[in-house]
Amino acid sequence: MQNNEKNNSRRNFLKKLPVLALGTAALASCNSQEIEEFLQQNFKTLSKEEKDEIVKNLEKKYYEKYGKKFKVSDKPATEGILFGYGLDLSRCIGCRRCVYACVKENNQSRDPQIHWIQVLQMEKEKGIDFAHSTVHYNPETVPEPGHFYLPVACQQCRNPQCITVCPTKATWQEEDGIVVVDYNWCIGCRYCMAACPYGARHFNWGEPNIPLEEINPETHYLGNRPRPKGVVEKCTFCVQRVREGKYPSCVEICPVGARKFDNLLDPESEIRYILENKRVLVLKEELNTQPKFYYFFGV
Amino acid sequence: MQNNNSRRDFVKKLTFALGSFVALSSFKVDKTSKIEKQNFKTLSKSEVDNIIKNSSFTVINSIKPELSPNK
Numbered sequence: 001m002q003n004n005e006k007n008n009s010r011r012n013f014l015k016k017l018p019v020l021a022l023g024t025a026a027l028a029s030c031n032s033q034e035i036e037e038f039l040q041q042n043f044k045t046l047s048k049e050e051k052d053e054i055v056k057n058l059e060k061k062y063y064e065k066y067g068k069k070f071k072v073s074d075k076p077a078t079e080g081i082l083f084g085y086g087l088d089l090s091r092c093i094g095c096r097r098c099v100y101a102c103v104k105e106n107n108q109s110r111d112p113q114i115h116w117i118q119v120l121q122m123e124k125e126k127g128i129d130f131a132h133s134t135v136h137y138n139p140e141t142v143p144e145p146g147h148f149y150l151p152v153a154c155q156q157c158r159n160p161q162c163i164t165v166c167p168t169k170a171t172w173q174e175e176d177g178i179v180v181v182d183y184n185w186c187i188g189c190r191y192c193m194a195a196c197p198y199g200a201r202h203f204n205w206g207e208p209n210i211p212l213e214e215i216n217p218e219t220h221y222l223g224n225r226p227r228p229k230g231v232v233e234k235c236t237f238c239v240q241r242v243r244e245g246k247y248p249s250c251v252e253i254c255p256v257g258a259r260k261f262d263n264l265l266d267p268e269s270e271i272r273y274i275l276e277n278k279r280v281l282v283l284k285e286e287l288n289t290q291p292k293f294y295y296f297f298g299v
Numbered sequence: 300m301q302n303n304n305s306r307r308d309f310v311k312k313l314t315f316a317l318g319s320f321v322a323l324s325s326f327k328v329d330k331t332s333k334i335e336k337q338n339f340k341t342l343s344k345s346e347v348d349n350i351i352k353n354s355s356f357t358v359i360n361s362i363k364p365e366l367s368p369n370k
Contacts, residue, residue: 096365124352148351
């Protein structure tokens with residue numbers, strides 16, 4: 001009996017040996033940076049020093065990969081700011097300039113295409129009707145008669161269901177109200193995509209493909225830095241810009257001034273004026289997601 | 300004897316616990332200082348549809364839609 005046990009244990013050892021050898025070989029093939037990245041903790045839980053170290057490593061990695069000097073910011077939210085967004089439905093003409101400005105600013109993949117903003121064309125006769133809307137309109141000029149346009153991106157909800165379902169807590173809401181994703185912590189399960197009622201989250205099925213000359217090197221760790229394959233991404237209100245005091249790129253590019261962006265906690269802000277004086281609506285209000293993305297009729 | 304004592308102790312502690320609970324409840328913890336719900340009126344779906352159907356939006360100009368960036 002004892003002899004048997006001995007035999008078994010030797011057999012077990014021999015069985016485990018190749019696995020161990022393979023594991024060692026796999027680890028040996030990774031460089032120290034890759035191992036460090038694999039063992040990295042959730043960004044939210046890291047100290048300032050650890051964040052600085054990670055950001056430095058990322059800048060180095062991107063320089064090696066893209067041959068461009070990158071700036072990866074980890075600037076936190078500023079106290080007393082809660083970002084809110086306003087979109088004037090009566091002004092939007094569906095020109096899609098916001099979509100492509102967003103693609104360029106936020107290093108979104110060109111092939112396969114990822115668009116954080118989707119402009120839905122709807123018929124005025126039917127009102128807001130998602131079932132009969134289309135993003136694939138292509139007339140000579142816009143707006144087309146009898147139609148109106150509803151651009152949809154992340155609604156930066158106060159009660160975001162995408163966060164609730166994330167099994168790894170890789171997505172959370174920052175103090176300034178922006179819902180962000182730690183791309184190093186995301187496992188790509190896509191639960192958040194299923195939970196989002198606005199279809200605002202997008203999955204990188206392939207390695208994101210961005211022409212070298214078009215890469216934006218001004219990035220934020222939680223925003224527009226180049227994402228790896230197999231993670232979920234979304235609009236962050238251009239976190240890399242707004243935390244530096246700039247407008248999101250979609251607001252800046254809009255040729256008709258349909259987009260407004262400001263601090264909800266400031267009673268003198270433009271967004272508060274809109275909320276208090278214009279006819280405002282939020283999408284799918286009945287779901288109690290409490291978006292901070294407000295549509296309104298300016299005229 | 301021991302049983303009675305323990306029941307009495309329990310009741311004594313219960314009163315103390317309830318008293319402390321009430322007293323401590325007066326220290327209000329503000330958990331919603333930042334992302335609090337703003338109170339303003341939003342339009343219902345039917346109101347929105349009515350506005351869209353009945354009002355003619357002022358078209359400032361018509362322009363060509365932006366082309367997709369390089370693939």
